[in-house]
Amino acid sequence: MIPLFEAYPRLQNSLPFISLGEFPTPVDHLENLGKKIRTPNLYIKRDDLSGVDYGGNKVRKLEFLLAEAIQKNAKEILTFGFAGSNHALATGVYAKKVGLHSTSILLSQPNARYVRRNLLLSYVNDIELHHFQSVPHCVLAIVGKMMQSFGRNKKLPHIIPPGGSNPLGAVGFVNAAFELKNQIEEGLIPEPDEIYVALGTMGTAVGLMIGVQTAGLKSRIIPVRVVDRSNASEKGLAKLYCSTAGLLHRLDPSFPLLAITPQEITIEHQYFGEQYAKFTGKGMAAVQVVQETEGISLEGTYTGKTFSALLDHASTQNFGQKTILFWDTYNSRDFSSKIQDIDYHLLPKEFHGYFESDFQPLDVNH
Numbered sequence: 001m002i003p004l005f006e007a008y009p010r011l012q013n014s015l016p017f018i019s020l021g022e023f024p025t026p027v028d029h030l031e032n033l034g035k036k037i038r039t040p041n042l043y044i045k046r047d048d049l050s051g052v053d054y055g056g057n058k059v060r061k062l063e064f065l066l067a068e069a070i071q072k073n074a075k076e077i078l079t080f081g082f083a084g085s086n087h088a089l090a091t092g093v094y095a096k097k098v099g100l101h102s103t104s105i106l107l108s109q110p111n112a113r114y115v116r117r118n119l120l121l122s123y124v125n126d127i128e129l130h131h132f133q134s135v136p137h138c139v140l141a142i143v144g145k146m147m148q149s150f151g152r153n154k155k156l157p158h159i160i161p162p163g164g165s166n167p168l169g170a171v172g173f174v175n176a177a178f179e180l181k182n183q184i185e186e187g188l189i190p191e192p193d194e195i196y197v198a199l200g201t202m203g204t205a206v207g208l209m210i211g212v213q214t215a216g217l218k219s220r221i222i223p224v225r226v227v228d229r230s231n232a233s234e235k236g237l238a239k240l241y242c243s244t245a246g247l248l249h250r251l252d253p254s255f256p257l258l259a260i261t262p263q264e265i266t267i268e269h270q271y272f273g274e275q276y277a278k279f280t281g282k283g284m285a286a287v288q289v290v291q292e293t294e295g296i297s298l299e300g301t302y303t304g305k306t307f308s309a310l311l312d313h314a315s316t317q318n319f320g321q322k323t324i325l326f327w328d329t330y331n332s333r334d335f336s337s338k339i340q341d342i343d344y345h346l347l348p349k350e351f352h353g354y355f356e357s358d359f360q361p362l363d364v365n366h
């Protein structure tokens, strides 16, 4: 049974859930890097290994979101993201696994190696891809897609929001905090003082905040914003926090009714750089130091920027004996053998530009 259901058994009867990943994910001590930055109690939560078919933070959300789709007898999934979206890819990979067709409506973004990899992997996993330059174009495509799907199935497609971040998706990370609590009790990691996590569509950070509070952990969540301010704000975070906590309390009144105001939230805004998915010098330096000292591969859009906040704070605040946990949200499994023989011309032609134009500066090998 998953840790959240062990703590709140009534939720098991009311929340849709399907097991898709490999949990608990390991917690590792980053001894080499910890020594280097004078933070001996530096740890990493390996959600990069959360799934055999595709890892990263979206698997925990999909265990609830796809279970809901199955419960509602959905025939098709529709979701959204930027061209290199790990979320859209993870959704399609696991939708296929449970027998559902999925479509990704994707927006343009700065080019990077991982964009190519994710697009080719989407192709291999039979995900239907559409690319647009702007949100208004997407809206038209979404309406068209819904009508087409309705014509086929006499049923609208099941919509999963960008990043899988609605209250149900965020519950995946409430559960993750209870999983961490078990690992603390097993002596695998001291109770973290601070947990650094990337802040995109916010479901990950929100779920962890509610989870550590309810599980009685002292850990403070440090969300590091890696998307535009209009998509990740104190106000938006407070709203998702309250709606997620409200959902859990409604389904099991013994789950405490938590609430938070925007004024009580601190987001790290400084590490975003110029634009979503545009790599920063500090972010790429962080990717490099984690690779060199620990052999763990981060990337420039989410985890590198987040780790750069941790590194900055290590040098300015002096963590001393504090236990600092970095929550790794990026898939690290290598699927290159699956895509090495795929010709990008098989993708819709709107995507060919990513294979025919240069990578952005700073993209060395990530």
Ligand SMILES: *Cc1c(COP(=O)(O)O)cnc(C)c1O
Pocket: 056, 057, 086, 087, 163, 165, 198, 199, 200, 201, 202, 203, 204, 205, 302, 303, 329, 330, 331
């Ligand atoms: C989606 C994603 C995030 C952001 O998580 P949110 O729940 O959307 O805030 C962080 N890291 C990676 C690698 C992701 O793909």
